[in-house]
Every structure is written in C-alpha cells, then in structure tokens.
Amino acid sequence: MFCGCQFSLYPLNDRFVDIILSAIEAVGKPQDLDIQTDDLSTLVVGRPDRVFQAIAKAYAAACRAGEHVVLNALFSRGCPGDPDEPKCTPIRTEAGEEVLGSWDPLGIPVHAQFSLYPLGQQDYMDLIARTIDLTKREGTFHRSKHFCTRIRGDLAEVFKTVERCFADAAKESVHVVIHLTASKGSPSRVE
Amino acid sequence: MFCGCQFSLYPLNDRFVDIILSAIEAVGKPQDLDIQTDDLSTLVVGRPDRVFQAIAKAYAAACRAGEHVVLNALFSRGCPGDPDEPKCTPIRTEAGEEVLGSWDPLGIPVHAQFSLYPLGQQDYMDLIARTIDLTKREGTFHRSKHFCTRIRGDLAEVFKTVERCFADAAKESVHVVIHLTASKGSPSRVE
Numbered sequence: 396m397f398c399g400c401q402f403s404l405y406p407l408n409d410r411f412v413d414i415i416l417s418a419i420e421a422v423g424k425p426q427d428l429d430i431q432t433d434d435l436s437t438l439v440v441g442r443p444d445r446v447f448q449a450i451a452k453a454y455a456a457a458c459r460a461g462e463h464v465v466l467n468a469l470f471s472r473g474c475p476g477d478p479d480e481p482k483c484t485p486i487r488t489e490a491g492e493e494v495l496g497s498w499d500p501l502g503i504p505v506h507a508q509f510s511l512y513p514l515g516q517q518d519y520m521d522l523i524a525r526t527i528d529l530t531k532r533e534g535t536f537h538r539s540k541h542f543c544t545r546i547r548g549d550l551a552e553v554f555k556t557v558e559r560c561f562a563d564a565a566k567e568s569v570h571v572v573i574h575l576t577a578s579k580g581s582p583s584r585v586e
Numbered sequence: 587m588f589c590g591c592q593f594s595l596y597p598l599n600d601r602f603v604d605i606i607l608s609a610i611e612a613v614g615k616p617q618d619l620d621i622q623t624d625d626l627s628t629l630v631v632g633r634p635d636r637v638f639q640a641i642a643k644a645y646a647a648a649c650r651a652g653e654h655v656v657l658n659a660l661f662s663r664g665c666p667g668d669p670d671e672p673k674c675t676p677i678r679t680e681a682g683e684e685v686l687g688s689w690d691p692l693g694i695p696v697h698a699q700f701s702l703y704p705l706g707q708q709d710y711m712d713l714i715a716r717t718i719d720l721t722k723r724e725g726t727f728h729r730s731k732h733f734c735t736r737i738r739g740d741l742a743e744v745f746k747t748v749e750r751c752f753a754d755a756a757k758e759s760v761h762v763v764i765h766l767t768a769s770k771g772s773p774s775r776v777e
Contacts, residue, residue, distance in 0.1 A: 397732075399732055399733070401699075401731070401732065401733050401734060403656070403767065405596035405598060405656060406598070407596060407597070407598065407599075407602040408598075408599065408600050408602075409599050409600045411598040411599075411654070412773060433731075433774070433776070433777050434697060434769065434772045434774035434775065434776050434777070435697060435698075435699050435736070435767060435769055435772075436699070436731075436767070438731070438732055440732070463602070465594070465596060467658050467767065469701065469733050469734065469765065471732070471733045474733070475711055476711060476714075477732065506625060506626060507626075508592075508626050508627070510660065510763070512703045512705060512763065514703060514705070514710055515707070515708050515710055515711075516706070516708070517706050517707070517708075519705055519706055520666055520667060520706075523667075540592070540624075540627075540629070541588075541590055541592065541629055541631070541662070541668065542590070542592050542660050542662045542665070542763070543592060543660065545626070572701070572703065572733070574660065574765050576594065576626060576627070576658065578625065578626055581625045581626075582603060583624070583625035584625065585624075585625050586624050586625070
C-alpha cells in the first residue's frame with residue numbers, strides 16, 4: 396500500500412515565505428516519512444496516522460505564526476498506480492482495526508471543508524453518505540455544500556475527523572482520496 | 587446534469603481581502619451562472635465552459651493585482667446527488683461534441699497541478715492515463731507527481747487544458763471531479 400499527502404500552506408500576508416519554511420521545518424525529518432517540497436506543494440509519504448500528524452504539526456506552526464492561514468491537502472491511499480511501500484502499512488489492533496493517531500487540543504479553531512472520493516467502485520455514493528454521517532457522530536459537522544462537507548472545531552478535532560473518515564473509507568474501498576481545505580483566522584463572516 | 591466549481595483565491599500578501607473581493611467582482615453577475623461566496627470558497631454553477639471562463643476571469647484579475655497568487659478549484663459535473671439543472675447543459679455540435687470555450691492568451695504564466703477523478707467506474711485508471719496523455723498533446727504537460735499532474739503555460743492555456751480534460755472524461759464517466767491548484771509568481775524555484 397502507498398499512502399501520502401500533497402499539502403500547501405497559504406499564509407495570507409507579506410511574511411508568507413518565512414511562515415511556510417518554518418512550518419515545514421517544524422515537521423523535521425522523521426525517519427518513517429519521506430518529505431519532498433516543490434513550488435506548489437509538499438509531499439509526505441508514510442503511515443496514514445503519521446502523515447496526518449505531520450501535516451497537522453506544519454499547519455499548527457503556520458497558524459501560530461500567521462493570522463489568516465489556509466491549508467490545502469490531498470490525502471491518497473491505495474492508488475493502484477503507486478508502488479507498494481512497506482513504511483505506509485498501518486498498525487492494526489488484534490481485531491484488525493487500524494490504529495489512529497491521538498489528538499490533543501491545540502487551541503486553534505479552524506473552519507474546513509473536505510471531499511472524499513472512493514475510486515473504482517459503483518456504490519461510492521453510499522460510502523460518501525456514511526462519511527458525512529461519521530462527521531456528525533464526531534461532532535465536527537457544520538453543514539453540507541455542493542461538492543464538499545463543512546466541518547469545524549479545534550484543528551486537532553478537524554484532523555481527527557478527517558483521519559477517521561480516511562481510515563473508515565479504506566475498509567470498503569482500495570483507493571481513497573480526500574481533499575481538505577482548512578482555514579484559520581479568516582476575516583470573513585462564517586455562515 | 588449539474589455542473590459547478592468551488593474555488594478559492596489566495597493572494598500571498600497583506601492586501602488579500604481587497605484582491606479577493608475585486609477578483610470576484612470582476613466576474614460580475616452573469617445571468618447564466620449562480621455564484622455564492624462564503625468564507626472558504628466561492629461556488630459557481632452553470633455550463634462547464636462558462637464556469638471555466640468565470641473562474642479564469644477571477645483568477646486573472648487576482649494575478650494582475652497581486653504578486654504571488656494561488657487558485658484552488660474543485661470542478662464537478664454529473665454528481666448523482668445533485669439536482670438536474672438545465673442551465674448546466676453543455677452546448678453541443680451537430681456531431682454531439684461539447685462546445686468548449688475560446689481562450690486568448692492572457693500574458694500570465696502559471697504553474698499548476700491537477701487530479702481528475704472519474705467516480706463510479708472500475709476502469710478509472712485507464713481514463714486517468716488518457717487524461718495525462720491529453721495534457722501532453724495540449725502541450726501543457728510538465729511532469730507527473732504523486733497523486734497529481736503538473737502542467738504549465740499561460741493561464742489561458744492551463745484552463746483550456748483542464749476544461750478539455752473535464753469534457754473528455756465526461757464522455758466516459760457520468761460523474762467527474764477535477765481538483766486544480768494554479769500558482770502565479772511564486773518566489774520558489776520551479777523544478
């Protein structure tokens with residue numbers, strides 16, 4: 396299995412270069428992750444829970460340094476075109492459940508929206524509906540929009556929700572993609 | 587058929603509010619499009635070619651006003667969960683080909699990456715491969731990355747390519763989604 400994320404940070408201010416570089420530096424160079432940055436995004440490859448933790452760390456660092464900071468992240472697992480990568484294999488309980496990350500509140504309130512795409516299966520709309528129900532059970536659901544679902548909460552709660560949606564969908568679909576947009580500190584009124 | 591796009595503009599500077607508001611204003615209120623903005627994104631619903639033209643207009647306006655400006659756009663057509671909306675129906679030639687927009691160069695060079703998701707079909711990887719081939723024929727292909735394909739050129743060429751990929755994929759798949767990230771004026775070295 397291959398798993399990773401292409402993510403980008405957008406600090407909406409003149410200090411964006413320093414904020415982005417410091418945020419990526421905050422992730423460090425963990426041995427269990429491959430990290431590669433270009434001018435459009437940073438790729439993180441590794442175990443799903445580790446990928447979510449690393450990107451939350453980068454985004455939290457950027458949020459603390461900037462005022463209005465947006466994250467865009469494309470999470471993908473199980474793409475049949477990617478090589479099998481042992482370091483991406485999730486840890487599982489004896490019952491076979493994927494072990495997810497532990498999330499302590501970060502004190503950073505964010506608004507977010509995400510879309511989940513289970514590829515290669517005809518009953519994908521049912522799985523998407525179950526994903527939306529899951530955000531309701533997690534307590535982060537805000538409202539549905541065309542093409543995506545809004546969630547909100549502490550940055551840690553939002554990541555916890557998206558990580559769970561990603562893992563749960565992977566029980567039913569080999570290839571799962573999530574696109575997440577998260578925003579902290581927007582001056583716009585939230586509806 | 588329902589078709590639309592959720593897009594967001596990220597001018598990486600202190601004047602972001604004015605740049606975003608002016609860019610959305612530049613689109614105006616065309617009668618054939620429904621436009622709705624919240625704090626995370628702007629929804630444009632209408633005929634696919636008109637949606638691409640509107641978002642290119644907004645992004646071009648933002649690019650001209652800012653230095654480094656990023657666009658994120660989620661294009662979707664044919665989602666079975668959306669209502670049938672007559673104003674989204676493409677115009678077709680007598681031979682049944684979808685009429686696409688005409689694109690004059692804008693003098694704005696951009697780097698971009700995008701992912702196309704044909705939902706609900708098992709042979710989706712073949713369609714994705716054909717999409718990448720199409721970017722090569724269009725002359726905008728730059729390189730492949732994990733989870734997405736890089737393209738480059740004038741903003742108009744990049745939009746022309748993505749619009750064509752979207753329309754071509756829809757010949758084979760009822761429900762097609764494209765996520766596009768475009769960047770103008772990044773201070774980072776392009777690889």
